[in-house]
Amino acid sequence: MHINISSNPAELGKAAASAAAAFIREAIAKNGTANIILATGTSQFETLNQLIAAPGIDWGKVVMFHLDEYIGLPVTHAASFRKYLQERFIEKVPALQAAYLINGEGDAQAECDRLNKLITQHPIDAALVGIGENGHLAFNDPPADFETEQPYIIVELDEPCRKQQSGEGWFDTLEDVPRQAISMSIKQIMKSKHIICSVPDERKATAVKNTVEQKVSNLYPASMLQLHSECTLFLDKDSAAHLSGE
Numbered sequence: 424m425h426i427n428i429s430s431n432p433a434e435l436g437k438a439a440a441s442a443a444a445a446f447i448r449e450a451i452a453k454n455g456t457a458n459i460i461l462a463t464g465t466s467q468f469e470t471l472n473q474l475i476a477a478p479g480i481d482w483g484k485v486v487m488f489h490l491d492e493y494i495g496l497p498v499t500h501a502a503s504f505r506k507y508l509q510e511r512f513i514e515k516v517p518a519l520q521a522a523y524l525i526n527g528e529g530d531a532q533a534e535c536d537r538l539n540k541l542i543t544q545h546p547i548d549a550a551l552v553g554i555g556e557n558g559h560l561a562f563n564d565p566p567a568d569f570e571t572e573q574p575y576i577i578v579e580l581d582e583p584c585r586k587q588q589s590g591e592g593w594f595d596t597l598e599d600v601p602r603q604a605i606s607m608s609i610k611q612i613m614k615s616k617h618i619i620c621s622v623p624d625e626r627k628a629t630a631v632k633n634t635v636e637q638k639v640s641n642l643y644p645a646s647m648l649q650l651h652s653e654c655t656l657f658l659d660k661d662s663a664a665h666l667s668g669e
Contacts, residue, residue, distance in 0.1 A: 424648050425655040426635070428663045432623040436469025439621045439657040443470070443549050444477035446617045450548035451484045456520060458545040460607065460615065461512060462490045462561070463504040465591055466553035468511075470621040470657070474551075475515045482517040486545055488538075490552060490612075491562040492525035493601040494577070502593035502600075525575070525605050535575040535605060542574045542611065550615035554622045557583040558630045560645040562606035567644035574611040578604055587626075609647055618654035620645075625661035632665040 429435040443459075450457035461471070492504045500506070505524045513522055523541055526534055557564060564581040585600040594600045612618070622631055634645040635656070648654045 424635070424651060426658065426663075426666075427655055428658045428660065430660055432469050432659050435621060435623050435657050435659045436471075436473045439470040439551070439619050439655075440473030440477055442617075442655060442657075443474055443551055443619045444480060446549040446619075447480055447485060450616075451481055454548075456484045456486060457548045458486045458488070460488045460490055460547055460550035460552070460612070461508060462552045462621075463507040463511075464553055466621055466623055466627070467551065469623070470551060470619070471512055475512065482519055485519050486521045487513075487519055487523065488542055488545070488547070488607075489522075489524045490550075491604055491606040492527040494527040494531050494603040494605060495601055496527060498526075498528070502588065527605050531577050531603070531605055535573065535577065538575045538605075539573060547615040549617045549619060550612055551619045551621065552612065554620060554627060554630050554634055554645045555584055556587045556626055556630055557581065558633050558643045558645050559584055560609060560612060560647065562604040563609050563644045565644055566641040567609055567647075569609050569641050569647065571608050572610060573608055575605055576608050578606045580604055609644060613647060613651055615651075616653060618648065618651055619657065620648060620654060621657045622662045623659045625664060627662045628665040631656070631658060631662050632667075635666060 447457045498505045588600045589597045633643040637643045639646045
């Protein structure tokens, strides 16, 4: 795991997007296509904006997978991650080769099964992810399942996770936040050739410290990133504030 610290969220987004764009171009040049994972949430705003603007990407050769989604939340809801990706990414780039979004409105296990078959046919070149205030990676809250081989799983959302979603303004109250989600598993994320982890904001500083400095443990789900040789944490000065030596 590598660490890149920028002065502010905008610079963080530029650095993360530049790295992601390079990996996408490289995969297309080598394989004729690039398979990517996109996360959502406020942590990804600047990274996705900059990635959309990156030059030299043939988006028609890119296959996108979706990291996680609430169960039972309609796509019309402001907090829907499908809505987020459609409006903030898919509609702003030329047509992708494919975009596999998670539909959490029907049979959740059937949706997991559908996505599991698809992603096993598409080795991931670059995964763009974030870290939650509780240290979660995707929606794998602590204690996260480090053992499952299933690419997509049904997870329970803990209260700190749900408080974050409410606190960021995606929901009016804590009770409005769904209690379950479909999430990409830790092992599936770790299979990605490159991981670009964008983590701005002082709210994430403790989670960043735990990710980097704690022993790898399912109590600190994102600590697993320590074991990925091609993972870079893109931080700003606020999210990096609690790191030793910072």
